[in-house]
Amino acid sequence: MATDDARLAEIERKVESGERLSFEDGLALEESTDLIAIGAMANRVRERYNQNFAYYNVNMHINPTNVCVFTCDFCAFRADLDDPRGYVMDRDQIVDRARKANERGATELHIVGGLHHKLPFDYYVDVVRWIKADFPELHIKAYTAVEIEFFAKIARITIRETLERLIDAGLGSLPGGGAEIFHPEVRKEICGAKASTETWLEVHRTAHRLGLKSNATMLYGHIDKPKHRIDHLIRLRELQDETGGFQTFIPLAFHPDNSRMAEIHKPSGLMDLKVMAISRLMLDNFPHIKAYWVMLGIKTAQVALSFGADDIDGTVVHEKIYHEAGAETPQEVSVADIERLIREAGRTPIERDTLYHKVNRDGSTWRSGDHIDVRTIEPVAVG
Numbered sequence: 367m368a369t370d371d372a373r374l375a376e377i378e379r380k381v382e383s384g385e386r387l388s389f390e391d392g393l394a395l396e397e398s399t400d401l402i403a404i405g406a407m408a409n410r411v412r413e414r415y416n417q418n419f420a421y422y423n424v425n426m427h428i429n430p431t432n433v434c435v436f437t438c439d440f441c442a443f444r445a446d447l448d449d450p451r452g453y454v455m456d457r458d459q460i461v462d463r464a465r466k467a468n469e470r471g472a473t474e475l476h477i478v479g480g481l482h483h484k485l486p487f488d489y490y491v492d493v494v495r496w497i498k499a500d501f502p503e504l505h506i507k508a509y510t511a512v513e514i515e516f517f518a519k520i521a522r523i524t525i526r527e528t529l530e531r532l533i534d535a536g537l538g539s540l541p542g543g544g545a546e547i548f549h550p551e552v553r554k555e556i557c558g559a560k561a562s563t564e565t566w567l568e569v570h571r572t573a574h575r576l577g578l579k580s581n582a583t584m585l586y587g588h589i590d591k592p593k594h595r596i597d598h599l600i601r602l603r604e605l606q607d608e609t610g611g612f613q614t615f616i617p618l619a620f621h622p623d624n625s626r627m628a629e630i631h632k633p634s635g636l637m638d639l640k641v642m643a644i645s646r647l648m649l650d651n652f653p654h655i656k657a658y659w660v661m662l663g664i665k666t667a668q669v670a671l672s673f674g675a676d677d678i679d680g681t682v683v684h685e686k687i688y689h690e691a692g693a694e695t696p697q698e699v700s701v702a703d704i705e706r707l708i709r710e711a712g713r714t715p716i717e718r719d720t721l722y723h724k725v726n727r728d729g730s731t732w733r734s735g736d737h738i739d740v741r742t743i744e745p746v747a748v749g
């Protein structure tokens with residue numbers, strides 16, 4: 367790598383030898399303007415972990431309600447109890463959405479929503495149960511750590527009991543939302559009322575101990591500073607050292623429209639790529655880094671596949687949360703489009719299920735194959 371930056375050269379030495387990067391290394395990466403050098407390092411780590419493959423899945427989002435007791439500054443999705451925009455999906459609507467997902471070949475339902483003032487915990491359990499009764503093969507990735515804590519409070523049970531009841535209903539894994547920024551200087555400003563950093567981490571720790579896999583996110587590009595982002599990544603890395611339960615890290619670019627932070631500009635494409643690359647370099651124990659195209663835009667997500675990302679998410683249908691906040695991406699792209707986007711980026715597409723098994727399709731049916739372990743897959747030539 368050609369860089370005149372002595373600090374980057376030292377970081378490169380560490381990356382090449384597989385040495386863990388420190389908090390100071392993370393700050394040095396944040397302070398550097400040599401995006402190409404940082405991206406090249408992240409790309410090497412990405413290829414070391416995932417060779418030339420880029421993963422996607424076929425999924426559908428369900429947001430059962432947008433009514434929420436909290437008022438996070440960055441949120442354009444929520445509605446008050448008496449807001450005419452507020453809604454709660456009933457059983458027929460939920461099952462109908464699952465049926466559509468099933469007909470379109472989805473392998474996963476991604477379910478997150480607001481924390482309704484009046485709905486009981488049983489409603490959220492039933493959402494999972496209703497779907498599994500009719501579509502047992504669909505993997506349900508549902509409820510952020512913030513929702514899990516809320517359910518525990520309204521049901522007056524522990525986090526462990528909450529997760530056990532959801533697992534019993536058919537919950538398959540946890541999404542990574544609600545992490546925002548862990549550092550208290552930021553968290554108390556943008557979402558001080560909802561689950562604390564310690565609680566978010568404890569929910570995931572408990573989920574991992576119960577055998578669930580989960581993802582993790584970071585909402586960047588608002589009032590966060592480099593030290594907050596590096597602190598966030600290191601806290602995740604420490605929990606992953608402890609449990610090994612995280613699959614994928616997803617940096618989420620802040621979308622200001624219709625939120626209470628609408629005066630803040632959304633992050634630039636350069637920042638998106640830099641955060642992606644730094645995440646890949648700092649999270650040395652996370653197998654996957656995702657470029658969530660719904661938030662990044664398709665073009666930036668494509669480039670991100672050379673800046674540390676190895677996953678591009680799915681053919682997302684009925685996603686409300688980021689589109690309410692101004693995401694201008696389409697609601698879905700077809701499998702053919704997503705594979706073309708990945709091939710254009712010089713990568714080899716692999717359809718995965720939620721738990722990173724290769725999906726094999728035969729006409730309108732599908733089944734999950736072996737777990738994707740890049741060490742056992744023969745490298746495929748670029749191009």
Ligand code: SF4
Binds near residue numbers: 434436479557
């Ligand atoms: S981000 Fe989640 S918890 Fe916060 S206001 Fe929006 S829906 Fe509610």
